[in-house]
Amino acid sequence: MKEFKNRVAVVTGGASGLGYAMCERFAREGMRIVMADISGPHLEDAAAGLRAGGAEVLAVACDVSKWEEVLALAAATKQKWGGAHIVCNNAGVRTMTRIWETSIEDWRWAVGVDLWGVIHGVRAFLPDMLARGEPGHIVNTASTAGFITARMNAPYAVSKSGVIALSETLYNELRHDKLPVSASVLCPGTVRTRLRENSAKLVPSGAPVAPHPAGKLPNERSPQEVAEMVFDAIRNDRFWILTHASVHDDIERRAESIIRTGAVVSAN
Numbered sequence: 001m002k003e004f005k006n007r008v009a010v011v012t013g014g015a016s017g018l019g020y021a022m023c024e025r026f027a028r029e030g031m032r033i034v035m036a037d038i039s040g041p042h043l044e045d046a047a048a049g050l051r052a053g054g055a056e057v058l059a060v061a062c063d064v065s066k067w068e069e070v071l072a073l074a075a076a077t078k079q080k081w082g083g084a085h086i087v088c089n090n091a092g093v094r095t096m097t098r099i100w101e102t103s104i105e106d107w108r109w110a111v112g113v114d115l116w117g118v119i120h121g122v123r124a125f126l127p128d129m130l131a132r133g134e135p136g137h138i139v140n141t142a143s144t145a146g147f148i149t150a151r152m153n154a155p156y157a158v159s160k161s162g163v164i165a166l167s168e169t170l171y172n173e174l175r176h177d178k179l180p181v182s183a184s185v186l187c188p189g190t191v192r193t194r195l196r197e198n199s200a201k202l203v204p205s206g207a208p209v210a211p212h213p214a215g216k217l218p219n220e221r222s223p224q225e226v227a228e229m230v231f232d233a234i235r236n237d238r239f240w241i242l243t244h245a246s247v248h249d250d251i252e253r254r255a256e257s258i259i260r261t262g263a264v265v266s267a268n
């Protein structure tokens, strides 16, 4: 995509962290912003914050794990501004329990948001984007957890590796048919956001999710730095958005262990 002014960007999980930074970055290009997030004052506050900077913002309360709500989000986007050009399927949550202690309700919740949220977003928006025939781009937020697992976070890793597989397939299908919409997958390492705090408030079982450690972590990036990488990938049509060089070693270590040593590697 090369033209951004007055085009429409939809960002799920847009009221906080990476999603909010993406909204800000797209707004700087003169894009119209559809900010989607679960309902609550934080959504209206975030939308007001973006509008204060001069952006045109449609705030839509939407639980991405619910197909009807994502369909309604796509319909609201179409009705307000004629449809989406960029869709960032970015809403996410995490858990912090062992696999056998994670309740089925928490599994359904986390996979519902982290994986089904992305499936819903692609399925609800892409047919209309293709029918309109204009250049467009879908960015799905995965994680380095999609490449290398870590203990105490299985629903997240399961979902994020699924998001990577879905995104690679999507990219290839769009390319194969020479369609004007492209795709990227965002695989961040550690970014300072409220992911843990927000997840702790939402997790159905109330199982603890420890807050982000205080103080700057080594290699930690800001949401704004990552949003810049996302915008650059859209402008230059790059599929992989790897925010941290350290993941290169993790990917090599995992591939090496699968092919040669038979070890099972973990991030922790």
Ligand SMILES: NC(=O)c1ccc[n+]([C@@H]2O[C@H](COP(=O)([O-])OP(=O)(O)OC[C@H]3O[C@@H](n4cnc5c(N)ncnc54)[C@H](O)[C@@H]3O)[C@@H](O)[C@H]2O)c1
Pocket (backbone or CB within 6 Å): 012, 013, 014, 015, 016, 017, 018, 019, 036, 037, 038, 062, 063, 064, 065, 090, 091, 092, 093, 113, 141, 142, 143, 144, 187, 188, 189, 190, 191, 192, 193, 194, 195, 196, 198, 199, 202
């Ligand atoms: N922060 C990191 O270190 C990190 C690393 C890798 C990947 N990610 C991914 O980045 C994405 C954004 O997370 P973040 O770090 O900005 O966290 P965040 O908590 O600041 O933002 C996530 C947003 O998603 C929203 N959300 C949660 N459940 C939702 C639902 N059912 N429907 C709609 N919105 C919902 C939350 O309300 C919140 O506004 C997530 O997919 C996360 O997995 C984050």
